[in-house]
Amino acid sequence: MPTIADRVVEIMHESGVERVYGLAGDSLNGLTDAIRRAGTLSWQPVRHEEAAAFAAAGEAAVTGELAVCAGSCGPGNLHLINGLFDANRSRVPVLAIAAQIPAAEIGSNYFQETHPQDLFRECSVYTELVSGVDQLPRLLEIAMRTAVERHGVAVLVIPGEVFLRNAPDRRSSAPIRAVPRITRPTDRELHAAAEVLNAARKVTILAGAGVQGAHPELLAIAKRLQAPIVHALRGKEFIEYDNPYDVGMTGLLGFSSGYKAMENCDTLLMLGTDFPYQQFFPPQAKIVQVDIRGEQLGRRTPIDVGLVGNIRDTVDGLLPLLADGRSSRHLDSSLADYAKARRELDALADNDRNRTPIHPQYVARLVSELASEDAVVIPDVGSPVVWACRYLKMNGSRRLIGSFAHGTMAAAVPLAIGVQSAFPRRQVIALAGDGGLAMLLGELLTIRQHRLPVKIVLFNNSSLNFVELEMKAAGLVNFGTELEQTDFAALATALGIHGQRVEQPDDVADALRTAFAHDGPALVDLVTARQEISVPPAITAAQVKGFTLYALRTIMSGRGDELVDLAGTNVFRRLFD
Numbered sequence: 001m002p003t004i005a006d007r008v009v010e011i012m013h014e015s016g017v018e019r020v021y022g023l024a025g026d027s028l029n030g031l032t033d034a035i036r037r038a039g040t041l042s043w044q045p046v047r048h049e050e051a052a053a054f055a056a057a058g059e060a061a062v063t064g065e066l067a068v069c070a071g072s073c074g075p076g077n078l079h080l081i082n083g084l085f086d087a088n089r090s091r092v093p094v095l096a097i098a099a100q101i102p103a104a105e106i107g108s109n110y111f112q113e114t115h116p117q118d119l120f121r122e123c124s125v126y127t128e129l130v131s132g133v134d135q136l137p138r139l140l141e142i143a144m145r146t147a148v149e150r151h152g153v154a155v156l157v158i159p160g161e162v163f164l165r166n167a168p169d170r171r172s173s174a175p176i177r178a179v180p181r182i183t184r185p186t187d188r189e190l191h192a193a194a195e196v197l198n199a200a201r202k203v204t205i206l207a208g209a210g211v212q213g214a215h216p217e218l219l220a221i222a223k224r225l226q227a228p229i230v231h232a233l234r235g236k237e238f239i240e241y242d243n244p245y246d247v248g249m250t251g252l253l254g255f256s257s258g259y260k261a262m263e264n265c266d267t268l269l270m271l272g273t274d275f276p277y278q279q280f281f282p283p284q285a286k287i288v289q290v291d292i293r294g295e296q297l298g299r300r301t302p303i304d305v306g307l308v309g310n311i312r313d314t315v316d317g318l319l320p321l322l323a324d325g326r327s328s329r330h331l332d333s334s335l336a337d338y339a340k341a342r343r344e345l346d347a348l349a350d351n352d353r354n355r356t357p358i359h360p361q362y363v364a365r366l367v368s369e370l371a372s373e374d375a376v377v378i379p380d381v382g383s384p385v386v387w388a389c390r391y392l393k394m395n396g397s398r399r400l401i402g403s404f405a406h407g408t409m410a411a412a413v414p415l416a417i418g419v420q421s422a423f424p425r426r427q428v429i430a431l432a433g434d435g436g437l438a439m440l441l442g443e444l445l446t447i448r449q450h451r452l453p454v455k456i457v458l459f460n461n462s463s464l465n466f467v468e469l470e471m472k473a474a475g476l477v478n479f480g481t482e483l484e485q486t487d488f489a490a491l492a493t494a495l496g497i498h499g500q501r502v503e504q505p506d507d508v509a510d511a512l513r514t515a516f517a518h519d520g521p522a523l524v525d526l527v528t529a530r531q532e533i534s535v536p537p538a539i540t541a542a543q544v545k546g547f548t549l550y551a552l553r554t555i556m557s558g559r560g561d562e563l564v565d566l567a568g569t570n571v572f573r574r575l576f577d
Helices: 004-014 026-038 049-063 081-090 138-150 160-164 187-199 215-225 233-239 256-263 311-321 329-348 360-370 383-391 412-422 434-439 443-449 465-473 488-494 505-517 541-556 560-569 571-576
Strands: 019-022 042-045 067-071 094-100 126-129 153-159 203-207 229-231 246-249 267-271 286-291 305-308 376-379 428-433 455-460 498-502 522-527
Touching (some): 004 026, 019 026, 026 042, 026 067, 026 094, 049 067, 049 094, 081 153, 126 138, 153 160, 187 267, 187 286, 203 233, 203 256, 215 311, 229 233, 229 256, 233 383, 246 256, 246 329, 256 329, 286 311, 329 360, 360 383, 360 428, 360 505, 376 412, 383 455, 383 465, 412 428, 434 455, 455 505
Parallel strands (some): 019 042, 067 094, 094 153, 203 229, 203 267, 229 246, 376 428, 455 522, 498 522
C-alpha cells in the first residue's frame, strides 16, 4: 500500500516537478526514500539548506514552473528561510516541505523543536501544519496550487512519521499547473486612464518585470504615446532589447538618462513594476499604474488612475482609446540623454592600458560580449549587480535573475545551481563577489558533485565593496568591510573545478573564453578595483556632504592612501583618458 510520501512524490511528478533540493535528515527519511523508490524525481543534495531554497527559486525563475525544496526538522528547515524570503519576494512558485518533530511531541520543548508554520508565515503565500494523515494529499494540492497561482512560496509542515503512514484513498486531482487567463480592467477604467494619457504632453513609461510576455504591446503603446521607456532592474531582461524607446534604468543602480526621463515628464505610466524608491518618482506628474495585483496600486507613490490587469491584455484594451499624432519632442530629448549617458558609461568599460587593478566595468562588458546568446546571468547583490545593470546586453533570449527584491548576499551561486540543474546544456554565469561567494562557499562542492557546468566570474576586490560605497556616501570611514585577499582560483582547483586567477586586464578576455568553453564548472578569479565608484543617477546634497566628510575623516584617521587610491581609480582616469 502506498505511503503518504509515495503519494506526495506522485502528485509532484504529475504536476511537472522534476527534482527536490535539500539536505538529508532523519525526519525527511520517509520522503527521500520514496523519491529513491519511485525513480521519477531526483533528489538534489546541497551543502546548506539555504542553497536548496535559492536553487529552487532559480529553477522556478527560469522555467516559470513550480520548484521544490525540503528541510529536516528544526535547524534543517530553519536554514531555508533566507532563500524562501528571496523566492517569495521575487514572486516565483516554490513549494517548501518542512519536516517536523513527531506530532505527539509538539509543544513539549522536544529536541530540535521549532514551529515552522509560524516562522515561515512572513515569507510565504501559504503555510500550514499537517496534524493528521487525513489532511494529505489535500493540503499538498492546496499548497501547490496557491504557490503556482499567487506566484510565491508555499510551506507545508509535515511531522516525519506522517511520511511513513499509509495514504488514504482519494481520487487524484488534475495536475497542478498555472491556468491561462485573460485579465484586464473594465471599459470604464480603461477610458479613465486614456483620458489622463490623452491630455498629457510628455509621457514617460516606467516598466518592470510585469511586462514579461508583452514586449510587442509595450513597444506599441510607447509608439502611440511617443514615450521613452525607463526600466526597473527586474524588467531589464524583458524591456531593453530591440527597443527604440529604451532610455535605461533609474533608481540607485540606474543612470542619468532614466532619471531625467521620469523627472521631466508630466505623466508617468507605470506598467508591471513595484519600483520601491519613492525619491525617484516625479513629484508633480500625474500617474497611471497598471498591475496584476490590485494591492500594489499606489503602494510606492500616489496615483491618479489605477488599473488591475495583465500588461498584455490591458494594453490591448487601452491602445484603441489613445490619440495618435503627438509630438516626439520629449522622446527625442530623452533618447539624446540616453545616448550621452551610454557613451560615458561605455568609455569606462575599457582595458585602461593594462593598468591594474582591473576595472569591474571592463569585466562586465567582456562577459556580455563573450556570453552565449541564451545565457542566464546571475549577479550577486552588491557591486556585481551594478555592473550587470549597466553593461550586460539583453537580446530577448538571455535571462538576468538575482536577489533583486530581497537583496541578499550569496545568492548568485545557489541560484545558478537551480538554473543549471533545470537546463544542464544552457550557459549559466554567476557574477559573484568575494564576500558573497565565501558566505556559501560549500556550494562549490555541490556544483562539483552534480557536475554542473556553472561558470563563476568572481569580482575579487577584498572588500564588502557596496557597503563601503554606502559608508562613503554617509560620510563614514570604511570599517569592518575589509576581506583578506584570497586566491579563490586555487581553492576551486583544489576542489576539482577549473580555476584561473587573473590580475592583468590584458588576460581577462582569454580567461573568460577558456572558462566559458570549458566542459564543466569553472571559476575565474579577477582581482578588481576596490575603489571603483558607481555613481547614482542623481546625487543629493547629503551625498556630496557625505563624501566630503568621508575624505576629511579618512585623512584625519591616518588613511590618506585610501583617498589616493580612490582618486587614481576614478578621477584621474576620467581626466587623462
